[in-house]
Amino acid sequence: MVHTREDHPRRERGGIDELPSGALRVRVYAGIDPVSKRRHYLTEVVPAGPKAERQARTVRDRLVREVEERRSPRTAATVNQLLARYLDQFDGAPRTLELYRSYVRKHISPLIGEVKVAVLDAEILDSFYAELRRCRDHCSGGRAEMQHRTPGKHRCDERCYPHVCRPLGATTVRHMHFILSGAYRRAVRWKWVSVSPVTPAGPPAAPTPNPKPPSAADAARIVNEAWGDPDWGTLVWVAMTTGARRGEMCALRWSHVELDPERAVLWLRRAISHSAEGWIEGDLKTHQQRRVALDPETAAVLTEHRERCRAHAAALGLSLDKDAFVFSPQPDGSRFLAPSSLTQRYDRLAKRLDVETTFHKLRHYSATELIVAGVDIRTVAGRLGHGGGGTTTLKAYTAWVSEADQRASKQIGGRMPERPVWLNPVERAKTDPQSPYERIAGELRRDILAGVFVDGGHAPPTKQIAAEYNVSVATVHRATELLKAWGLLTSCPGGRAIVVRPPKLEDKSRDGASGIVDAPTKTHTSKGTGLLDLEVRWRGTIVKKLTAEADPKDANGLRQLLVDAIRRHGRDESQIADYEMDIRYSGVCNLLTTFVASAR
Template identity: 55%
Template sequence: MAKANGRKKRDRGGIDVLPSGAVRVRVYAGIDPVSKRRHDLTQVIPAGPDAEKLAEEMRVRLLNQVYERRNPRTKATVNQLLDKYLSEADLEFNTLDVYKGYADKHIRPLLGGVKVGSLDAGIMDSLYAELRRCRDHCKNTKGQVDHRTTRKHECDARCRPHTCKPLAASTIRQIHFILYGALRRAVRWKWVTTNPIADAEPPAAPKGNPRPPTPEQAARIINEAFKDPDWGALIWLTMITGQRRGELCAIRWSHVDLDSGVLHLEKAIGQRSKKKWEKDTKAHQDRRITLDPETIELLREHKARARARAAALQLDLADDSFIFSLAPDGSTHLIPDSVTQRYGKLANRLGIKTTLHKLRHYSATELIAAGVDIRTVAGRLGHGGGGTTTLRAYTAWVSESDQRAAGSLASRMPIRPGAAPAPAITLTGLDPTSPYERIAVHLRTQIMEGILQPGLPIPPVKAIATEHGTSVSTAQRAVKLLDEWGLVEINSGRRTLVKYVALAASSTAARATNALNDQAQVSVGEERLLDLEVRQLGKPIAKFRANADPDSSKDLRQLLVGAIRRSGGDLADIGDYELAVSLAGSGDLRTTFVATR
């Protein structure tokens, strides 16, 4: 369109012919918010007969991007974006350190020089493919070596030929969300108009596959841990509450109300290398966990030991002191990595392949197996999302719980008209060898003989354990075995009830009676749960509970030596000490062990 003076309006943008014959298209797009300089959109059209026509079409296309505000506003690179994003992100220290590590190792080497405006889903898919190929981003060079250290060294057998290993899917997802979050900020900062990787597809989230210890393994872990009562209390509390290790280390006595039986979790101990600090819990939310009577009693005993240690050094145990501490006055917390390492050594001694975090899985799966609803389990574990995370992580256990729920409902339904009577329960081939099996046989016999009436509760687990001189976990396994036999009904938050069932009492009853008689005979060499009191020159100095053979001088000497060491005594004076031995909960002295020098 011509102006009044007859001159043509100047077209926006420019087209330049390069010495090679190629054509460069330039369109002004404003001021770069990063460099504060002029920002031009440029494209180069290869030389050819239609180069000028294609250049004009490109100029129009770039102009439309500018008019519609779809053009990138900056020439900033991914490196510049990451620098700004990570310096301003409001992230917890540990998370920020992990993000910086992933950025330095995986993002910057592959995408650092790429312009932010050039990123798209295709580039991201190529990035994911490279990460799945080799986590070290090797160049497929023959003779490449994976060195044992990045420092100057002489190679040995630990420096091996390079083998490509893919990066875990969960790590690739984290890298995707680091870039996604950074580019979302770039949109807010007006570096780009849209998030260029919104359509990229990261690897699917891995399915939850928790591997908690079995009930038998859990019992072995508890028995081994309680050789040191303080360590045993820590492991017990972890199993009961399902706390994270940082939360466990941060508990203070002011967080526990032993009268009402409530544990208040509000802090955690963070650790990254040698740096340690107190922080909020992972989900940044306080939570209150109700404790069972046995755990309350265990914490009372633990507090009494802590007070005794402090008093022996003329120190006071403050209300805000840490529950688990190596300091006599509880002024310092345990180090999370040290707790993990000690638990790993315990598991290795027992030959169990597990980790401390799997005790959290144990707590969750046991609650779900007991029929506790997902929202309650999520609340105890500190999961956000109203139970979504819990449901995703423990899908298999939820399915099993649903099957048990269906069976429980069916057992409460009235008899269907015309249906055949329920078959009698016959437990053939029963040969109890383990303590929990003998306890189950004893309780089954009481049910068969009418001592335990249908519809009424069986004795509490703690009472069963005390009666048979075993740990609570062994008694719990016995009750679960009764449930598998269909003799009892386990209800969450209520007493376990005897079911209305028909019992076949022929040869099974005889076998049960024989097994019960065998159970009553305590053979020499059998481990029992014992109450032990250490005395020095007749004065009690420590009490604890452990599994051992009460007739084995070797076992008793080992327990006495360990107790003397924990109390700070000298083994040269072992003759001044004695060990009073009683069956757990009986209160009757079985023997007093005195070691020779």
């Protein structure tokens, strides 16, 4: 008799073992674990009872079907192992990867890192999110704990204080939801699990965008304060008009700037971001370059900034390369400005003005001003570098949206405050002292002009001044240098500075002023010719300081002096309308007149 395979009883898959407690353990082979490379079994325990055997067979049949249909987990890996592999293959920005690793290290691993990938479900995730919203330090919630200044052994002092629970923000919790969601999508693709448990879980709702741009009045104050340093003022101005991100401003090179009078454009191609190695130059946040049109005033601001950069580099025997950074701590523009330095300087500026704002809110200012001016959302989104055809912009700036029909680059220039004129800080300190050393120099200047100190005598000792004003010696040195710049002190090798007191006249008005003003020196002749100090400015910026013998009432002679100064500046007489010349008698602070002329 011939026997076929059907005549033999088929061996059942899986096994049922009785445990000492009387419960039944069901085990079904599910293949080789791709992580541990060991045999992987699906295991489930059925409690002891009269129907335990029948329930165990039902469980075994279910597990066998899951294995055959490939719906069973193929690994006993934990969430930590899944995230480690997922982040090793992450292809996002270095800064994003660094942020994700910190979230895993501080929050995910301590709470659910040892949970098996197949065991994690929506209930566990909801409890995880609730814990994050309770306390970011994951305290036990029992009796009062201490927040220690360091995790190591130490002696507690005032820096150790009772712990107060602080929840994580909704945005941070959602970031961790996105990390787990991305990791489980990979796990499904790798067939570690059949379905993702993250999808049905409920993270906190996204907070409603609430941008708080500075008001027009605050924007004007910020620009005027920043213009004390024209280079810094230029950066703030360009950030306001273009809405560029902090990293994009720091990565801007002169080769990315087109200052054609007919069509000025800013080409945003790179950004400075932070990584484990420090600050690096890389792609933009959206990995998409964009060109931003510039209004005429912003183009003029950048043109003047480029001329200043070239002049600074030339003064040190350097040249400004075409690929030099527009905003750089180096005279030749060879190194980019660190975004953290930019943020710190802007925060100090805002604190001085008592304005609650950040550098990023200049981006909000640009967006809201364009929307209020009637620019369509898609154009605003293009200038800001938002993706989604304006969806992100519409969500963020809904409160400012109105009818849109205008061109962005021409509107923003009209809504900017009037561009301030830079004042020479040396001259400004005479009438508006701000720093301690400027106030000290101002008081010493009044004493010198009043005759308290003898002309040609020694100035007071540095330590004496420091003790009198309760300041450091370094502050007194700065005040002394300022007095030298005013021509009231001169250096004496190996000794104290010498007082130089110009002639003075009594002020007849005596309306609260010191009563003493500078008077012209007696160097002019009976015909009016005398030695003059000339200060030539181009568009408000000092470019030349000269001393010449001339008659301050001779217009032709003054015009020739101005033309000669323009040629020394590397320009020609046709641009004379852009220049002006302050005229003073030599060694005297009082301004006689400001000479201007038009092109012939």
